[in-house]
Amino acid sequence: MSSKIILGSNQFGKAEVRVVKITRDTERHQIEDLNVTSQLRGDFAAAHLEGDNGHVVPTDTQKNTVYAFAREGIGSPEAFLLRLGEHFTSSFDWVDGGRWEAESYSWSRIQAHSAEHNHSFVRNGQEVRTAVLVRDGATEHLISGLKDLTVLKSTESGFTGYPKDKYTTLQETTDRILATDVSARWRFKTGTDFSGYDFNKNYDDVKSLLLEGFTEKYSHALQQTLFDMGTKVLEAHPEIDEIKFSMPNKHHFLVDLSPFGLDNPNEVFFAADRPYGLIEATVLREDAASAENAWTGIAGFC
Numbered sequence: 001m002s003s004k005i006i007l008g009s010n011q012f013g014k015a016e017v018r019v020v021k022i023t024r025d026t027e028r029h030q031i032e033d034l035n036v037t038s039q040l041r042g043d044f045a046a047a048h049l050e051g052d053n054g055h056v057v058p059t060d061t062q063k064n065t066v067y068a069f070a071r072e073g074i075g076s077p078e079a080f081l082l083r084l085g086e087h088f089t090s091s092f093d094w095v096d097g098g099r100w101e102a103e104s105y106s107w108s109r110i111q112a113h114s115a116e117h118n119h120s121f122v123r124n125g126q127e128v129r130t131a132v133l134v135r136d137g138a139t140e141h142l143i144s145g146l147k148d149l150t151v152l153k154s155t156e157s158g159f160t161g162y163p164k165d166k167y168t169t170l171q172e173t174t175d176r177i178l179a180t181d182v183s184a185r186w187r188f189k190t191g192t193d194f195s196g197y198d199f200n201k202n203y204d205d206v207k208s209l210l211l212e213g214f215t216e217k218y219s220h221a222l223q224q225t226l227f228d229m230g231t232k233v234l235e236a237h238p239e240i241d242e243i244k245f246s247m248p249n250k251h252h253f254l255v256d257l258s259p260f261g262l263d264n265p266n267e268v269f270f271a272a273d274r275p276y277g278l279i280e281a282t283v284l285r286e287d288a289a290s291a292e293n294a295w296t297g298i299a300g301f302c
Contacts, residue, residue, distance in 0.1 A: 007048050011099060013039035014059040017066045021074050029119040032074040033105040038062040038084060041136075043094040055094045062088075076199035077102035077131035078144055085135050097135040099297060104129035129203060130185065134294045141294035142194070144203060145185030151211065152179035152250075157219040177269060178219050179250040180279075183300065184210060186233060186243040190289055202237070209233045222249050222279045230283025241291075242284030244301040249277035 015037045023030040040062070046052035065087065074080045081100040088095050106124040109116035127149035134141040157178035162170075186206060188194075213229035230243045252269040280302045295301065 007045055009041075010044060010048065011039040011041045012044070012056070012059065013037065013098070014063040014066075015039075017063050019066055019070045021070045023073070027118050031107045031121055032070075033107060034070075034074060034077060034080065035103040035105070036066050036080075036084075037099075037101040038066065038088070039099045040088055040092075040095050041097040041099070042092070043096075055092075057088070057092055057095065076203070077104045077129060078133070078142060078194075078199040081131055081133040082142070082194060085133050085140070089135055096137050099135075100133045102131045104131070127182075127207075131199075132185070132294075132298060134296075136293060139190065141187060141190060141291050142192070143185050143187045143294060143298070144199065144206070145183070146203075146207060147181075147183040149182040149184075149207070149210070150179070150250075151182060151214050152177060153215065153219070156217075159221060175266060177252040178222065178225070179252060179271075180222060180247040181250065182210060182214075182229075183246040184229075184243055185298065185301065186237075186240045187291060187294060188239055189241045190291060192239055206233050206237065206240075209236055222247060222277070223281065226279055226281055227283055230281075234283065234285060241288040242282055244280075244282045244295070246278070246280045246300045246302075249279060251276060 017036045017038070019034050019036060021032040021034075023032075040057060042055070044055055046054065047056050065084065069080065069083055069087070081102055084100050085098060088098055105128060106126070107121040108124045109118075110120040110122050111117070112120065127146045130145040130147060132141075132143040132145075134143075154177055155175055157176050158172075158174035159170075159176065160172040160174060162172075209232045210229050213232040214225060216232075217225070217228055219225045226245050226247055230245065233243055234240060251272045253272060254264060254266065255268045255270050257264045257268060280300075282302065
């Protein structure tokens with residue numbers, strides 16, 4: 001006899017709501033640019049099992065809520081998600097949690113006639129800022145982050161001492177280019193009181209620490225550098241419990257110029273886009289509380 005078929009975990013919402021907020025209260029305009037996803041969790045069994053939509057908050061309503069909340073200002077992606085989460089879980093009795101995610105795109109003022117223009121901007125493509133809020137009943141997990149932060153050091157990196165077998169062709173080196181695209185997400189301690197917390201300052205500081213950590217030591221492997229970067233952040237921010245990384249090794253291979261009668265003293269390289277090594281790890285406090293459900297749905301991190 002076959003086993004009974006039941007409904008498992010579920011959520012629903014509106015994905016990738018693009019919202020741009022222009023603040024015009026002075027002649028010097030401000031721009032905030034987000035891509036927001038809202039997903040609700042709760043008592044939605046009847047919708048799946050009986051076709052009863054009495055508890056289904058329309059995804060269009062969730063989209064409109066994002067726009068309406070943007071009218072009041074965004075401030076930071078983290079603060080914006082906290083407001084959304086509180087709204088949905090307090091407005092509908094059967095919604096007991098959810099997952100809200102945002103990407104934030106940075107814009108810089110255009111320099112015109114040796115001055116920053118008041119209302120003209122150029123997209124800043126250095127990295128994409130990310131944020132995720134997960135609420136399960138009274139438990140709340142907040143994760144900040146960034147992705148596509150491309151960094152390179154032209155020396156002070158090597159790779160030696162690795163095991164070798166009949167398939168190994170890679171030559172050891174003590175002086176190589178180390179380059180990667182940093183994707184990092186840091187989880188705040190569960191139960192943190194965020195009243196008055198400056199998420200923008202936190203983001204700027206963590207990003208600076210990650211960049212400093214990349215530069216500071218000789219790198220014997222990208223794994224070592226990753227751990228040093230994460231350690232630097234956790235030592236400076238006691239409110240952060242863990243930080244996860246996904247970092248591809250963007251290989252640069254020395255070009256053989258001898259066919260042209262030229263030497264190549266470690267100066268001309270071929271930048272390969274694939275295949276690439278992919279290094280992923282979590283750096284966390286030994287006493288950090290487990291929060292595995294906070295990471296559900298975040299792809300690309302171990």
